[in-house]
Amino acid sequence: MTSFRSVRLAQRPTGIPSPDTWAIESEELPALAPGEFAVGVKYISLDPAMRGWLDDRPSYLPPVELGAIMRAGSVGTVTESLNANFPVGAQVVGTFGVTEVAISDGSGVHIVSSDLAPLPAFLGVLGMTGMTAYFGLFELGKPRAGDVVVVSAAAGAVGSIVGQIAKINGCTVIGIAGGKEKCEYITNTLGFDYCIDYKEETGMRKQLGTALKTVGAQGVDVYFDNVGGEMLNANLAYLSFGARVVICGAISQYNDTEITPGPSNYMNLLVKRATMTGFLVFDYASQFSMAQRRIGAWIAQGKITAPETVVEGKIDAFPATLNRLFTGDNLGKLVLKIT
Amino acid sequence: MTSFRSVRLAQRPTGIPSPDTWAIESEELPALAPGEFAVGVKYISLDPAMRGWLDDRPSYLPPVELGAIMRAGSVGTVTESLNANFPVGAQVVGTFGVTEVAISDGSGVHIVSSDLAPLPAFLGVLGMTGMTAYFGLFELGKPRAGDVVVVSAAAGAVGSIVGQIAKINGCTVIGIAGGKEKCEYITNTLGFDYCIDYKEETGMRKQLGTALKTVGAQGVDVYFDNVGGEMLNANLAYLSFGARVVICGAISQYNDTEITPGPSNYMNLLVKRATMTGFLVFDYASQFSMAQRRIGAWIAQGKITAPETVVEGKIDAFPATLNRLFTGDNLGKLVLKIT
Numbered sequence: 240m241t242s243f244r245s246v247r248l249a250q251r252p253t254g255i256p257s258p259d260t261w262a263i264e265s266e267e268l269p270a271l272a273p274g275e276f277a278v279g280v281k282y283i284s285l286d287p288a289m290r291g292w293l294d295d296r297p298s299y300l301p302p303v304e305l306g307a308i309m310r311a312g313s314v315g316t317v318t319e320s321l322n323a324n325f326p327v328g329a330q331v332v333g334t335f336g337v338t339e340v341a342i343s344d345g346s347g348v349h350i351v352s353s354d355l356a357p358l359p360a361f362l363g364v365l366g367m368t369g370m371t372a373y374f375g376l377f378e379l380g381k382p383r384a385g386d387v388v389v390v391s392a393a394a395g396a397v398g399s400i401v402g403q404i405a406k407i408n409g410c411t412v413i414g415i416a417g418g419k420e421k422c423e424y425i426t427n428t429l430g431f432d433y434c435i436d437y438k439e440e441t442g443m444r445k446q447l448g449t450a451l452k453t454v455g456a457q458g459v460d461v462y463f464d465n466v467g468g469e470m471l472n473a474n475l476a477y478l479s480f481g482a483r484v485v486i487c488g489a490i491s492q493y494n495d496t497e498i499t500p501g502p503s504n505y506m507n508l509l510v511k512r513a514t515m516t517g518f519l520v521f522d523y524a525s526q527f528s529m530a531q532r533r534i535g536a537w538i539a540q541g542k543i544t545a546p547e548t549v550v551e552g553k554i555d556a557f558p559a560t561l562n563r564l565f566t567g568d569n570l571g572k573l574v575l576k577i578t
Numbered sequence: 579m580t581s582f583r584s585v586r587l588a589q590r591p592t593g594i595p596s597p598d599t600w601a602i603e604s605e606e607l608p609a610l611a612p613g614e615f616a617v618g619v620k621y622i623s624l625d626p627a628m629r630g631w632l633d634d635r636p637s638y639l640p641p642v643e644l645g646a647i648m649r650a651g652s653v654g655t656v657t658e659s660l661n662a663n664f665p666v667g668a669q670v671v672g673t674f675g676v677t678e679v680a681i682s683d684g685s686g687v688h689i690v691s692s693d694l695a696p697l698p699a700f701l702g703v704l705g706m707t708g709m710t711a712y713f714g715l716f717e718l719g720k721p722r723a724g725d726v727v728v729v730s731a732a733a734g735a736v737g738s739i740v741g742q743i744a745k746i747n748g749c750t751v752i753g754i755a756g757g758k759e760k761c762e763y764i765t766n767t768l769g770f771d772y773c774i775d776y777k778e779e780t781g782m783r784k785q786l787g788t789a790l791k792t793v794g795a796q797g798v799d800v801y802f803d804n805v806g807g808e809m810l811n812a813n814l815a816y817l818s819f820g821a822r823v824v825i826c827g828a829i830s831q832y833n834d835t836e837i838t839p840g841p842s843n844y845m846n847l848l849v850k851r852a853t854m855t856g857f858l859v860f861d862y863a864s865q866f867s868m869a870q871r872r873i874g875a876w877i878a879q880g881k882i883t884a885p886e887t888v889v890e891g892k893i894d895a896f897p898a899t900l901n902r903l904f905t906g907d908n909l910g911k912l913v914l915k916i917t
Contacts, residue, residue, distance in 0.1 A: 266753045267805030297849075298849050299848075299849050389702050421861070452702045467845070472840070486844070486845065486847050486848045487848070488848070489845050492845070498842050499841060499842055500839040500840060500842055501811070501840030501841040501842040501843070501844045502840040502841075502844065503838055503839055503840040504836050504840070505825070505840045505841065505844070506825065506856070507830075507856075508825050508854065508855060508856030509638075509826070509827075509857065509858065510636075510637050510638050510856065510858075511856065512855075512857055512858055512861060513849065513855070513856055513858055514853060514854070514855040514856075515844070515853070515855070516847065516851075516852070516853040516854070517845070517846075517847030517848030517849065517850065517851055517852055517853075518848065518851055519848065519849075519851055522851060530867070
């Protein structure tokens, strides 16, 4: 028998998750049933959406149950198998959870090859992160060459890809990120036209006005929002006619313990005949392989850089690593590499 | 020389317009230039949007200038003419303003016939009000038979038409209005399936939950918002998948003197892959005559009732009549008939 450790939800957090939120437990691996296989997890994806899964309220996925292994996308290697489609040694991606070892029957699991891309990429730019950027931008943002695209959390996993895809499509791109270092990375390495540092004292609305003036734009054609709050509200104030606001996330609000005020400038949707739309990447699952091929080609051509922050540690590094998402202490896709 | 009176903007209001907002002035009618004609105004349209025109800030139309005649749609009779297209005696609709007499060169003016419909109808159900209901519902709400459509200010000029058109198209319709009398009118005369009385003490969210349960619905497919505030926020909480929120107005907020909080439940757009879109009726001007024919046919078939509140008075009745919109003290289209 093999024993393994996993991170389970001990109690639902109020605000930012604390050590009490989690329980690290050890258990014995049961014998496999026919059709099952065991996966030794190597890389675990950390995503802002995880915070929402901890709350006991209806959403696009059911909440993680108390006592259950925390839900997470991950990549690993098949270590034992009673399923011919997933032989021992195969590298697989799936929602295996925050655990050292998972048992799977293969549903929702795909074989990936580290010859095509480094394994963490299948959690990031070629995984749900890249798919979110691609479909959110194209299906809802509907960018056209010459459009002004603003993206928040621009140094984050999704935002960094959104901006680069918009650039490839001939748009003028303004990123919003926290800190001088991130902003320099965004303009110098990722090639955005401008970066607003939200940590500067100048208000977001004024900064956005300056940004638009600097790039010679009248208004915002596409706003891709990962943050919510003042960033969303400022962009609503600067919409151009027929603008598209893409609601992808609201990381500034996920840990709020009181009701968060909505964007007071929403009536500008009327004045500017604009649209604000939410989406979930799973709705485009039938087109994922097409998008992966296209993004893969852009990476191969050097047109897309996919920043990653890979934290190495044991499974019990998960709680602290997750919280880095909420302090802005990561660049690009955040992944925990199980050592 | 003829003298006439008009209502001019004396000072910009804070909150609800007061008597100080307006100046009633008398002047002599100047001689007509070639191509011009004079209109004796008979009916003046009162619309929630007027409140926005009084503020000095950019919007879809420029603000009414201080000292200028208040902007308004109106119907009248040509009394004097140097324009062959608009002969003396013709009945015309246009943006003549809050005045007893207007001089026009014919731009934006249309001849109407009281044989087709009573003259106030050209300001209401066959005018901008009806067009707003028609295009907001069809172009943005995209109703399909079986959809649940919720409309706020349901006893108002636009809301009453939206709900009836939705019924004609096979939808289940829930109205929101203030007071038992209005609610009875909405269900008994207009034929809505349910009416929520927002003046009842039960919270809007709870009432909407009860309404949906009563009509046997899971959620809101189309929310047509004329009100904003808690009504918008409650509807966002009950969106069905792929729901469409149509932002037509926000009368609950037009007189706010502080920044109005936005709808805190907007993130449900993401969970439900829903859309919130603003529009302006003028964008559909090329299709107005088609919509007027269709609505005219529904009226002739007895499928649409267009409620009207016609206030009779002199031009100086305008200020008090306008404020009835903000106290909810009118049923359907509010029109001032100049006696």
